[in-house]
Amino acid sequence: MSKIARYKPLVDQLAAEIREGRLPPGTRLPTHRRLAERHGLALVTASRVYAELEAMGLVSGEVGRGTFVRETAMSARQGVDQQAVAADLVDLNFNYPSLPGQADLLRGALRQLAAGGELESMLRYAPHGGRLHERACVARHLASRGLAVQPPRVLLVDGAQHGLAITAMALLKPGDVVAVDALTYPGFKVLAEAHRLELAAVPASGQGPDLDALERLCAKRRVKAIYAMPTLHNPLGWVMSESRRRRLVAIARRHGLLIIEDAAYAFLADDPSKGPPPPLAALAPETTVYVSGLSKSVATGLRVGFVVAPDAWVPKLERAIRATTWCTPGVTTAIACLWLEDGTVERLEAQKRHDAMQRQAIATHALAGLRCVRHPASYFVWLPLPEETRADLVTAALVREGVSVATAEPFATSAHVPHALRLALGSVGLENLRSALETVRRVVEAQSC
16 A cells, blocks of 8 residues: 555544544644654655544634643634524624614614605615715815715725725636735635635734735735735734834835725724824825715624725726626615714714623733733734733633634634634623633633643
8 A cells, every 4th residue: 555545544543643632632643753753654645643633623723732632522713603503502703783772773773764755765776986966075074083085986885895895896806916904804814715815924923914024925925916904903912003003004005005904893993183194095085985984983794885985996896786686785884874963873982882892801811811902992802812821722721601703714814723712792781791801811720630
């Protein structure tokens, strides 16, 4: 029997030992070289054994640490890409922040629309990018965020994720290289996979991406675009300084990069005394597509987003809207514009900033003693785990305690996936949140012993 043929039974043997618990989660497996020597294999064949086990979700290889048995009771992709959390679990996976009385706001808005004279028009197709008065309404809202823009450059879409999707469809091609943070929004990873884009990871450096590393990447690779969250990064919570933003813009101009600016959580970082630094789209309007929406600031079910783009790109983006959803639904667009105009969105954003700060205060107390990375007004906490503590074992233990959390895996774009948790704070009541976070601290401390 050839050496190539002999490795298959070894894969089956190790897989059986893992599934039957004879190799428990967290076990460090022999090095590739030791495995090769033990079974009389070539080193490349031993590497293939571990590659197949990793593809099966049974082990994980970690740079500088080795190969470990995974917790197979959990999904290999445990985290925010899962669409459902069991009813008996406290959900710290997803953020769908809601405030008391929002359902009454919706009832009132529907009554107001019913009493108006535009119901008939809501039953017909709208222009692909939205009606001009709707685009003007969003433009006025964006001006309050430091982004002055003419209405024809604004496009209405079915939520920020749809805005990202049409940007990729209209302005990028399969195989294009997109620079992204080493930890980034999982929805963009899914989108990149669907559009066959290559993601090139840029490590973090303080409150933002390592711009020296970005410069080196652009010098080595033909990078087409950069995807950035400069104002309240998900999951790390940073707000990039204006000087960093200006340097990023300079790099983009020097290398001809498209900038995709995701501002979904930017409303939480609004400091009434001075406001956040200007959006990238204000600093480089000729090369930036700005994407945001009302899912986080108002309600996840209100699928109204908006895209701002240079004039030359608007027709391409309108064609992508036509190819995907044709236009935003008339009723939800009308509600969104009504709430933008009468101040409801502004009030909800202020209330959610206050709510998020309350939740962060609870997290400060409940997670005392653990290292936390977060913004003081964000709805999430990034929790790097202590040395030698494995995220898959922590998440499995938390599920047994009735708490569901996300690991770093859905966020990671580099080969190295850190052992960390991302805790979403916005989806449970304050008392349940306090109890759940105390459980997180207890389990992490127990796993670290």
